[in-house]
Amino acid sequence: AQKITQTQPGMFVQEKEAVTLDCTYDTSDQSYGLFWYKQPSSGEMIFLIYQGSYDEQNATEGRYSLNFQKARKSANLVISASQLGDSAMYFCAGLSGGYNKLIFGAGTRLAVHP
Amino acid sequence: GAVVSQHPSWVICKSGTSVKIECRSLDFQATTMFWYRQFPKQSLMLMATSNEGSKATYEQGVEKDKFLINHASLTLSTLTVTSAHPEDSSFYICSARVGEMGTDTQYFGPGTRLTVL
Numbered sequence: 001a002q003k004i005t006q007t008q009p010g011m012f013v014q015e016k017e018a019v020t021l022d023c024t025y026d027t028s029d030q031s032y033g034l035f036w037y038k039q040p041s042s043g044e045m046i047f048l049i050y051q052g053s054y055d056e057q058n059a060t061e062g063r064y065s066l067n068f069q070k071a072r073k074s075a076n077l078v079i080s081a082s083q084l085g086d087s088a089m090y091f092c093a094g095l096s097g098g099y100n101k102l103i104f105g106a107g108t109r110l111a112v113h114p
Numbered sequence: 115g116a117v118v119s120q121h122p123s124w125v126i127c128k129s130g131t132s133v134k135i136e137c138r139s140l141d142f143q144a145t146t147m148f149w150y151r152q153f154p155k156q157s158l159m160l161m162a163t164s165n166e167g168s169k170a171t172y173e174q175g176v177e178k179d180k181f182l183i184n185h186a187s188l189t190l191s192t193l194t195v196t197s198a199h200p201e202d203s204s205f206y207i208c209s210a211r212v213g214e215m216g217t218d219t220q221y222f223g224p225g226t227r228l229t230v231l
Contacts, residue, residue, distance in 0.1 A: 043225040044225060046222075
């Protein structure tokens, strides 16, 4: 993906509720991959989930799932049953440059309230 | 598995000095590692791709003589910021790709916060 767009600078959600973080991508490649990473205040980047363009089913990893809509070029992250520890920056990223480089979106800051 | 470490976690240095940051893959071998820079409240920007046994590939606008990258082994890449200046102050993060394929996941180190006085 040559460009990743995250239009939500910040999101609030009540604990135990689900939240969707938006991500759209722009690519001319037929084969590509999309990733979501979480960055808490400590700064580390934590891999959450991956979706390949040819994957027929939406990726899921525990409470994380990816709502992949190829025609709309969107790969939204859904976090179910939000927890206080989910408060962090979330980055959507796509592979570019012959799949050798990750291009990151601007990020969405998620705040989970008790 | 797939643990990447960075050292140091943070460093403060005087303007004009050089700083070396190490990135290690602890439980896997990484042919390819990546170096990113992140300014406050901004996203990650790829600086360079580090390939074991060959020269790094730098992104446009990144000075290769200022940011020296060495990938001497399959588990270690180093970034040296030469003659650092206050504008080089940033959060530097490395990542290592688990497999050989471009679609393989990149795992990130915890980052190094550099402050140049």
